[in-house]
Amino acid sequence: MSRISSQLAGTLGLFRLGLRSGWLGVAGTILLVAGLITAVAISIDSLFSNLAERQQYEATLGESPASQAFNGRGYGLDTIGGITAYEVGFLGQLLFPLLAVHLALRHTRREEEAGRTELVTATRVGRLGPLAAGLLIVLFTVTAIGILTFAGTASVGLPLAGAGWYSVGTAALMLFFASLGLVLGQVAQSARTGYLAGLAAVTAAFLIRALIDGSGWDAVWASPLGWFAEFRPFGEPQVWPLAAFLVSAVVLVAGAGAIAVRRDLGAGILATPAGPERGRASLGTAMGLSWRLNRTAILAWSVTAILWGGVFGILTQEMAELVEADPTVLEALGVDSGSDVVTSLAVVVICLAATATAVQGMGRLISEESSGRLGTVLATRISRKRLWLGWWAVVGASAVAVQLLGCMALGLVSWAVLSESAAFSTAMEVGFGYAVPVVFVAAMAALLRSIGSRWSVLGWLLVGWIATVGFLAETLQLPEWARGISPLHLVGQLPQDELNVAAVLSLAAAGGALLVLSVGLMSRRDLAAG
Amino acid sequence: MRKSLSENLVQAQGLVKTFGAFRALDGLDLHVAEGEVHGFLGPNGSGKSTTIRALLGQLRLNEGQADVFGLHPWRDSVEIHGRLAYVPGDTSLWPGLTGGECIDLLGGFQGSMDSQRRDELVERFELDPTKRARAYSKGNRQKVALVAALSCDVELFILDEPTSGLDPLMESVFQKVIAELNREGRTVLLSSHILAEVEALCDRVTIIRSGTTVSTGTLEELRSGTLTTVEATTGHRPAGLEGIDGVTDLQYEDHPHGVRIRLVATHAAMPQAVAAVTAAEPTDLVVRPPSLEQLFLEHYQESGPGVGAAEPAGGES
Ligand SMILES: Nc1ncnc2c1ncn2[C@@H]1O[C@H](COP(=O)(O)OP(=O)(O)OP(=O)(O)O)[C@@H](O)[C@H]1O
Ligand SMILES: [Mg+2]
Numbered sequence: 001m002s003r004i005s006s007q008l009a010g011t012l013g014l015f016r017l018g019l020r021s022g023w024l025g026v027a028g029t030i031l032l033v034a035g036l037i038t039a040v041a042i043s044i045d046s047l048f049s050n051l052a053e054r055q056q057y058e059a060t061l062g063e064s065p066a067s068q069a070f071n072g073r074g075y076g077l078d079t080i081g082g083i084t085a086y087e088v089g090f091l092g093q094l095l096f097p098l099l100a101v102h103l104a105l106r107h108t109r110r111e112e113e114a115g116r117t118e119l120v121t122a123t124r125v126g127r128l129g130p131l132a133a134g135l136l137i138v139l140f141t142v143t144a145i146g147i148l149t150f151a152g153t154a155s156v157g158l159p160l161a162g163a164g165w166y167s168v169g170t171a172a173l174m175l176f177f178a179s180l181g182l183v184l185g186q187v188a189q190s191a192r193t194g195y196l197a198g199l200a201a202v203t204a205a206f207l208i209r210a211l212i213d214g215s216g217w218d219a220v221w222a223s224p225l226g227w228f229a230e231f232r233p234f235g236e237p238q239v240w241p242l243a244a245f246l247v248s249a250v251v252l253v254a255g256a257g258a259i260a261v262r263r264d265l266g267a268g269i270l271a272t273p274a275g276p277e278r279g280r281a282s283l284g285t286a287m288g289l290s291w292r293l294n295r296t297a298i299l300a301w302s303v304t305a306i307l308w309g310g311v312f313g314i315l316t317q318e319m320a321e322l323v324e325a326d327p328t329v330l331e332a333l334g335v336d337s338g339s340d341v342v343t344s345l346a347v348v349v350i351c352l353a354a355t356a357t358a359v360q361g362m363g364r365l366i367s368e369e370s371s372g373r374l375g376t377v378l379a380t381r382i383s384r385k386r387l388w389l390g391w392w393a394v395v396g397a398s399a400v401a402v403q404l405l406g407c408m409a410l411g412l413v414s415w416a417v418l419s420e421s422a423a424f425s426t427a428m429e430v431g432f433g434y435a436v437p438v439v440f441v442a443a444m445a446a447l448l449r450s451i452g453s454r455w456s457v458l459g460w461l462l463v464g465w466i467a468t469v470g471f472l473a474e475t476l477q478l479p480e481w482a483r484g485i486s487p488l489h490l491v492g493q494l495p496q497d498e499l500n501v502a503a504v505l506s507l508a509a510a511g512g513a514l515l516v517l518s519v520g521l522m523s524r525r526d527l528a529a530g
Numbered sequence: 531m532r533k534s535l536s537e538n539l540v541q542a543q544g545l546v547k548t549f550g551a552f553r554a555l556d557g558l559d560l561h562v563a564e565g566e567v568h569g570f571l572g573p574n575g576s577g578k579s580t581t582i583r584a585l586l587g588q589l590r591l592n593e594g595q596a597d598v599f600g601l602h603p604w605r606d607s608v609e610i611h612g613r614l615a616y617v618p619g620d621t622s623l624w625p626g627l628t629g630g631e632c633i634d635l636l637g638g639f640q641g642s643m644d645s646q647r648r649d650e651l652v653e654r655f656e657l658d659p660t661k662r663a664r665a666y667s668k669g670n671r672q673k674v675a676l677v678a679a680l681s682c683d684v685e686l687f688i689l690d691e692p693t694s695g696l697d698p699l700m701e702s703v704f705q706k707v708i709a710e711l712n713r714e715g716r717t718v719l720l721s722s723h724i725l726a727e728v729e730a731l732c733d734r735v736t737i738i739r740s741g742t743t744v745s746t747g748t749l750e751e752l753r754s755g756t757l758t759t760v761e762a763t764t765g766h767r768p769a770g771l772e773g774i775d776g777v778t779d780l781q782y783e784d785h786p787h788g789v790r791i792r793l794v795a796t797h798a799a800m801p802q803a804v805a806a807v808t809a810a811e812p813t814d815l816v817v818r819p820p821s822l823e824q825l826f827l828e829h830y831q832e833s834g835p836g837v838g839a840a841e842p843a844g845g846e847s
Contacts, residue, residue, distance in 0.1 A: 189664070190625065274660040279631035284638010293624065371622035376675075379586050379616035379688075380639035383608040527588040529620070 007261065010125030014133035017120075018107050019140070025106055026137065029099050030144045033170065036092070038152030041084045043476045045156050054078045062086070065318035066342045069214030072228065075235030081158040082234040085166060090345075091471045093206055093225050095464075096170065097177035101198030103141060104181025108134040110191040118265060131182065131260045135253060138178040146171035158234075165233035172245035173228045177202070179252035186259040189268035196300045203304050207311045214315040224248070286382060286390025293368070294361045298398040301360075305353040305406030309427075312346035313413025320418055339414050339423050340495050347430045348470035350406030351438060351488055354399045355466060358442035359459035361395030366453040372529040384523045388450075392515065396442040400435050407431030430494040436504045436511070437487035441466075443511035443518070450518035453528065537564045539686050539717050540585060545594035547580055547741075554580045556741035557594070562686075562719050567712050569728040569735035570721040573830045577741040578721040579619045582690050586616060598686070615640060615679035619690035619721070621671050623663035629674045630659030636678040648681040654703050668695040680707055687711065687718045693727060705730050725822045737829045744829055749822075754797040756825055759818045760807065762791045768810035774802045787813060 019026065048054045058077035061067045068074070071089030076082030108130060111117045117130050150167035154160055181198055188194040209223035220226040227241040263269055282288030291298075319338035323330055335341050368374040378384060411427030414420075445459040462485075469478065469486040483489045490503045540562035547555040555577045562568040572578050583589045585598055587607030596603050598610045623632045633652075637643030652659055655673045663671065672695045679687060693704050701724070708718060708731055722728055728735060729749065736746040745752060757778075765788040771777055776799030783790040795803040800817075807815065820828070 275628035275631065275662055277628070277630040277659045279627070279634030279638070281634075281638060283627075283631060283635040284640075288638075289635065292627070372618050372620050373622050373624065375583070375586075375588050376616065376618050376622075376636065377639050378588065378607075379611055379614075379618075380636065381608060381612040381641045382639050524590075526590055527583070 004128075007126035007128040008132050010120070010123070010129040011132040011136065014120065014125065014129050015136040015140075018111075018133055018137050022107060022137070025103065026141050029103055029141055030148060033092075033096055033099065033145050033174070034148035034152050036095070037084070037088055037149050037166075037170065038156065039476055040088050040472065041080070041153050041156040041158060044084045044087060045080050047475070047477070048080060048083055051078065054080075054083060057083060063322070064341070065214045065216065065322060066315055066338075066345065068216075069210040069312070069315045069318075069342075070345050072209065072225065073213055073220070073230075075229070075232040076162075079159075079162070079234045080156075081153070081162045081166065084153070084158070085229075085234060087472065087475045089229070091467055092170075093209075093228065094202065094349075095467070096174050097202045097205070097225070098199065100138070100142075100174040100177035101181035101184065101202065102195065104134060104138055104178040105185050105191050105194045105198070107137045108182060109185035109188065109194050112185075112266060113189075113191055121265060127261055128257060131186070131256055134182060134185070138175065138182070142171040142175045142178065145174060161237070162234040165231055165237045168242065169228060169231035169233060172242055172249075173224070175249050176224055176245045176252075179249040179256070182256040183252050183259070186256045186263065187269050189266075192297070193268075196297065199300065199304065203307060207307055211311055211314065214318050216318075286387045287394050289377070289387075290361070290391040290394035293364055294395065294398065297360050297364075298357055298402070301353045301357040301398075301402045302405050305350045305402045306409040308346060308349050308353070309406040309409030309411075310413045312342050312349075313410045314417055316342045316414040316423065317417040335496055339418060339420075340426065342414070343410065343423075343427055343430060343495055344493060345471075346410050347407060347427075347434065347494065348467070348488070350403060350410070350431075351434050351470075352463060352467055353406060354403035354434075354438045355441040355463045357402045358395055358399035358438065359445045359456075359463055361398065362392070362442070362445040362449045362459065363456050365391065365449055366456055369528050370453060375527045375529060378527065385519050388446075388519055388522050389515075392442065392446050392518075395445075396439055399438050399442050403435060403438050404428075404431050426495050429499075433491060433494045433499045433504075434488055436507050437491055440487045440507045440511040440514075443514040447514045447518040447521070450521040450525075452525075538562060539564050540568075540596075540598050540719060541600075542581070542585065542596040543594060545581065545584060545596060546592045547577075547584060547589060548592050554741055555584070555591075555594075557743075558738060558741055559743045559746070560736050561746070562717060563734070564717055565712070565715050566733040567708065567718040567720060567731045569732035570719055570738075571723075571728065571735055571826065571829075572738035576738050578738065579690055580741075581738075582616075582619075582688055582719070582721065585688065586611070612641065613684055614686040614688055615682040615684045617675045617679045617687075617689045617692045619694075621675040623666070623671055623674060625662070625664040627663055628660055629657060629663060629666060629670070632663055632674050633659065633678045633681075637681065640678075640682050640684075642683045643678075643681050644683050645681075647683075648677060651677045651681050651707070654707070655700060669697060669700065672696060673700065676704065680711070685716060687716065689718065690721045691723065692720070693722070693724060701727065725826060729822055737826070739830060752825060752829075753819055756820050756828060757794045757796060758800060758820070760791075760793050760795060760803060760816070761818070762807045762810075762812040762815040764788050764791060764807065764810035764812045766810055768806045771803065771806050774799050774806065777803050 048057060055078050062074050062077040071086050072093060074082060074086040077086060111130065121130065146167045149170055150163050153163040153166060180201060184194040184197050188197060205223045205225045209225040212219045212222055212226060220230050227244050230238055230241045232238055259269060283292055316339040319342050323338035365374065378387065407427045407430060411424035414423035414427065441462060444462060448455040448459050466486045466488055469483050469489050473483050487507055490500065490507060492498060492500045538561050540560060542558065542560040545555045545558040546553065558577060558581060560581060570578055580589065584591050585596060585603050587603040587610070590604055599613055601610050603610060627635065633648060637648065655677055657670060657673045657677060666674065676692055693701050696704060705727060712718060720731065734746065734748050735752065737744050763785055767782065767789050768791065771780055771793065776796035777793050779794040781792040791807065793803065804817065
């Protein structure tokens with residue numbers, strides 16, 4: 001007993017330290033989650049004030065397998081709360097878990113990687129201190145999210161019991177994924193590896209659930225994201241998902257603790273094998289370096305995009321069957337064919353993977369610069385301009401490749417399940433149509449990065465905004481100018497709309513201008529370290 | 531003493547660099563002549579790394595004239611970089627790459643790495659190039675950076691505390707390699723806190739403090755600007771010591787065999803002072819020049835050296 005308590009020594013101090021150094025991230029996470037849910041609730045409350053409208057919603061979108069695949073199962077869809085939960089579903093099921101994993105890694109592995117954990121654990125801090133402090137930060141954050149979400153949804157006028165259950169469910173969902181993040185923080189030796197593993201886990205959980213819900217299989221237990229909807233806060237609430245989340249979280253945290261007391265500080269649990277004695281000649285070029293340092297992330301995003309495309313390709317069949325049974329659905333959804341509904345939503349996700357590739361690839365230069373490695377490379381014969389452009393070219397090309405690979409997977413699988421080659425050509429047209437907006441985001445990321453490392457975060461906000469406009473523009477009744485901030489929206493909602501060629505050309509020109517500007521800024525300013 | 535302008539590879543005059551309100555460099559001068567190993571010394575935070583980074587074109591100077599190979603560090607940085615190799619003060623390597631890959635990466639960018647020399651240096655520094663960078667010890671990380679820089683075929687090496695973390699064996703390998711390079715006629719700018727290394731390698735040194743050059747010259751010249759202690763036991767009191775310009779701290783003490791004398795003399799006053807003491811028939815005589823540590827401590831201290839520097843800072847050639 002005293003052994004455990006000595007290993008936990010210093011936890012409270014570390015918890016306060018973590019809050020002080022990471023308060024912005026903690027506050028941002030809390031406000032983002034509670035704010036998103038409340039905003040959707042407010043909007044739904046004004047959009048669907050009368051029962052008949054809600055019943056129509058339940059009969060169309062609520063029944064559509066594609067919507068269920070994206071949003072998760074809907075319960076109590078004739079109530080404001082039910083529709084709110086359903087609409088939050090898609091974005092929420094990706095965003096909330098990813099934020100939770102990020103929060104956990106930010107407060108454990110990243111501190112350790114930076115060498116700060118080594119400093120503090122040399123004082124009177126026990127071996128479990130850093131992990132326990134990370135857990136406290138997670139608990140603090142999810143509790144605050146629960147309370148604020150409850151306050152927000154209740155103030156919109158949702159029934160208290162439903163609002164309560166929904167808030168508890170959201171907090172439990174995030175606690176579960178944060179616990180997973182704590183385990184990843186113990187296993188992975190670098191935070192980046194942890195993030196990628198977390199992304200893989202969230203993608204897998206989402207796709208498994210999407211497949212099950214889209215196909216109507218009776219297997220909601222198979223994915224933690226399936227449990228989330230099964231709280232049924234605005235239908236008939238169930239307790240078992242809460243128990244499932246809490247028990248799994250406890251098991252995960254215990255696992256993380258078991259690893260933490262056994263492993264070496266600074267290490268993961270996998271030993272790094274020896275590697276090549278020499279570097280390839282390409283390593284000494286701007287593009288070679290960019291590829292080498294970004295390739296793991298690029299591969300991870302490619303696999304994500306391909307999986308998304310593939311799984312939603314399978315779901316086109318469900319949608320086609322629905323349309324065959326009831327052609328009026330087409331009109332209600334404003335599309336020509338069932339597979340278009342799936343394509344238009346799946347492609348948003350694929351574009352997110354592509355833009356994330358771009359923003360992450362440019363963001364990689366932050367640690368390169370702050371560690372002084374960029375300075376060391378630039379102390380050689382290569383000019384800033386060449387390094388910058390070479391790096392960007394690899395990042396931009398990979399982003400487009402991720403985009404096209406995802407759309408190709410979507411197109412090929414829909415072609416296979418529908419036996420319609422048109423499905424493939426539509427998917428590829430959409431893929432090419434959004435290629436320029438993706439490149440534009442890459443250029444924007446380059447510009448933000450060239451201004452300074454603090455600005456890079458705006459690139460992620462842009463990706464987040466693209467997601468928000470893609471999934472929730474109608475729900476949140478966003479004004480046109482706000483939608484226009486998303487470059488995807490500017491070229492039109494594909495494949496329903498015609499591609500806006502003028503917008504594509506302007507975006508290409510603007511992207512080129514941003515890139516030129518970023519080169520100018522980069523070659524003019526001081527390097528942060530070196 | 532100082533070589534003429536055309537032979538200076540690095541020529542910096544009145545450098546000023548501010549970070550917000552803070553003046554990291556405040557009128558700093560640095561002249562590195564072709565073919566010399568030039569020591570660059572100063573207390574922590576005095577601006578050595580900042581100067582070096584400005585010379586590499588990583589920082590833009592607020593004021594002052596700097597040129598390297600007669601070129602402008604900011605505008606012509608790429609051309610300059612092709613002719614030099616650099617070891618940064620804080621070596622950070624790419625965590626996922628092996629040491630060998632890091633070396634070849636930098637060599638590829640540099641473009642003039644001699645791969646035979648690279649292998650030879652890997653051997654001499656006893657480096658295992660197959661380890662991942664994150665698994666290296668601090669000293670081994672430093673070796674990677676050293677091998678990458680020292681195997682380049684360049685005219686100038688800029689080394690910012692290159693041996694921090696090296697063990698004494700490796701330190702001596704480093705000194706041998708630098709001495710060899712210098713014999714081949716290559717120039718080295720060496721920032722260092724290791725005085726033995728400076729004494730063994732450097733032809734000339736520049737000492738800075740708070741962003742300003744306080745002295746520059748050969749070690750002998752620096753020594754000549756400082757005080758020497760003389761201690762002796764003589765049969766009788768020497769005459770005329772009090773009258774010598776530059777003799778201070780004169781102390782007499784009675785002793786069974788005569789008088790015990792202790793005095794401190796400047797370089798210029800030495801011959802006269804020693805002559806006066808010798809005339810008094812000493813039974814023992816100790817002349818103690820300041821140790822290197824004392825020498826530098828005097829220059830490092832904010833109050834300034836007790837005596838004038840070898841050459842006034844900021845003087846024109
Ligand atoms: N990017 C920066 N922003 C603000 N201040 C800086 C920056 N870089 C350096 N400084 C300040 O400039 C001063 C000189 O720093 P520099 O790194 O050149 O010192 P140094 O002589 O190399 O010291 P050391 O011997 O410790 O390596 C320090 O006070 C440092 O804090
Ligand atoms: Mg320094």
